Amino acid sequence: MANSLKIFSGTASRDLAEKIVSFLDMSLGDSSINRFSDGEIWVKYNENIRGCDVFIVQSTYAPADNFMELLIMIDAARRSSARRITAVIPYFGYARQDRKDQPRVAITAKLVANLIRTAGADRVLTMDLHAPQIQGFFDIPLDHLYSAPVLADYFRKQNITDLVVLSPDIGGVKMARAYAKRLKAPLAIIDKRRSGPNLAEVMHLIGTVKEKNILIIDDIVDTAGTLVKAAESAAKKGAKNIFAACTHAILSGDAIKRLKRSNLTEFVAMDTIPLPKEKILDNFTILSVANLFASAIKRIHNEESISILFD
Numbered sequence: 621m622a623n624s625l626k627i628f629s630g631t632a633s634r635d636l637a638e639k640i641v642s643f644l645d646m647s648l649g650d651s652s653i654n655r656f657s658d659g660e661i662w663v664k665y666n667e668n669i670r671g672c673d674v675f676i677v678q679s680t681y682a683p684a685d686n687f688m689e690l691l692i693m694i695d696a697a698r699r700s701s702a703r704r705i706t707a708v709i710p711y712f713g714y715a716r717q718d719r720k721d722q723p724r725v726a727i728t729a730k731l732v733a734n735l736i737r738t739a740g741a742d743r744v745l746t747m748d749l750h751a752p753q754i755q756g757f758f759d760i761p762l763d764h765l766y767s768a769p770v771l772a773d774y775f776r777k778q779n780i781t782d783l784v785v786l787s788p789d790i791g792g793v794k795m796a797r798a799y800a801k802r803l804k805a806p807l808a809i810i811d812k813r814r815s816g817p818n819l820a821e822v823m824h825l826i827g828t829v830k831e832k833n834i835l836i837i838d839d840i841v842d843t844a845g846t847l848v849k850a851a852e853s854a855a856k857k858g859a860k861n862i863f864a865a866c867t868h869a870i871l872s873g874d875a876i877k878r879l880k881r882s883n884l885t886e887f888v889a890m891d892t893i894p895l896p897k898e899k900i901l902d903n904f905t906i907l908s909v910a911n912l913f914a915s916a917i918k919r920i921h922n923e924e925s926i927s928i929l930f931d
Contacts, residue, residue: 623703625921626669630678630693632686633710635894637677639910644918649674653689661689663696673921674702675745677913680713680732681870681893687713687732691739698740706743706920707736708913710892711868715750716840718757733757745916747892747909748795748839748867763926765916767867767890768795770907772802774888775835775865782860784808784832788850796837805835810850830858841866841889844875848882861885868892871899 628649629637641648650666674697680687690707697705717728729751736744737760744758747765755762775783783805787796793809800807808827834854841847841864851862862884869889871879876899879887888905889895895906916926 624672625675625917626667626672626702627675627677627917628665628693628697630676630686630689632681632689633677633679633894636679636710636891636908636910636913639891639908640677640914640917643911643914651693653693659685661685661692663689663692665696665700668700669697670701671703673704673706675706675708675917675920677708677710679711679893680709681711681868682713682872691735694736694739694741704742705740706745706917707741708917709744709746710909710913712746712749712754715754718751718754729754730757733759736760743920745913745920747890747913750839763916763920765909765912765926766930767892767909767912768798768802769930770890770909770912771837771865771867771888772799774905774907775803775863780833780835780861780863782832784827784829784834784859786810786827786829786834786836786850786854788836788838788846792838795839799835799837803835808834808854810853825853825857829854832859834859834862836862836864838864838866840868840870842870842875843873844871844878844882848878848884851882851884855883864888866890869895871895876901 626649627641628651631653637648652664652666654662676693678690694705714728714732720727743760744762748767755764785796785800785805786808787793788810797807808829811824836850847864854862863886864884865888867890886903891906891908915929919926
């Protein structure tokens with residue numbers, strides 16, 4: 621039992637967790653997560669985890685109950701004498717609030733990092749943080765995975781000719797450049813101004829997109845406003861087919877309506893956030909990161925390098 625690998629899941633990432641344990645040829649740990657009539661969360665591990673290496677898979681997208689559930693699962697594991705507790709957070713919520721960019725606002729990403737550590741986590745495993753510097757907010761080890769190998773491999777197999785990778789804003793240039801390098805494609809950039817939360821306006825398109833096939837890359841698609849405006853801007857400049865890809869498809873508010881009306885040929889997303897069937901359009905492709913997380917979990921458990929996964 622000592623040092624045994626155990627993987628549990630919160631309610632937010634059950635499907636992904638099932639895929640992860642399937643790759644590892646093991647079963648998902650037995651736990652109960654219930655709610656009192658007023659909504660309070662109750663957690664119990666139905667098997668002995670004393671001395672075990674415990675991994676808890678739970679994305680922290682809205683509502684905040686998903687994050688609270690993760691904290692309670694961590695606390696329950698700590699009080700059950702788990703040897704090590706790793707919070708596996710495929711989508712790390714509140715990452716967009718990573719700095720004090722105006723007076724009297726919270727740096728919520730740091731608050732969340734503090735709460736995860738205080739709850740009792742010894743380590744965090746996550747993917748494509750909105751701001752990579754959030755890794756420095758943690759006082760415990762954090763392993764940062766990238767969806768680029770999965771997405772780039774998918775588009776490489778499509779054999780799209782005359783491809784240009786387009787970053788929808790200046791902040792995404794580093795990610796877009798990495799994809800452009802992997803796909804051996806030129807880079808274009810949208811110069812965007814944001815007038816408020818979830819409000820964006822396209823100002824300029826830097827680069828050549830005329831008579832080209834475009835791949836728009838972003839880490840998060842929330843209301844899809846930025847994505848759709850970038851696609852419209854590329855189309856006005858004479859682009860042919862326009863593809864879009866992201867790691868975390870939040871798709872809140874009017875996102876689905878916008879994507880339905882958009883000129884996108886294909887929208888590709890990872891399964892870090894589960895999408896209900898009614899949100900999956902005909903031109904959607906959902907790729908899984910389960911194999912990547914399974915490999916990372918196995919390597920962490922065996923005290924092996926994670927970086928080799930991206931060499």
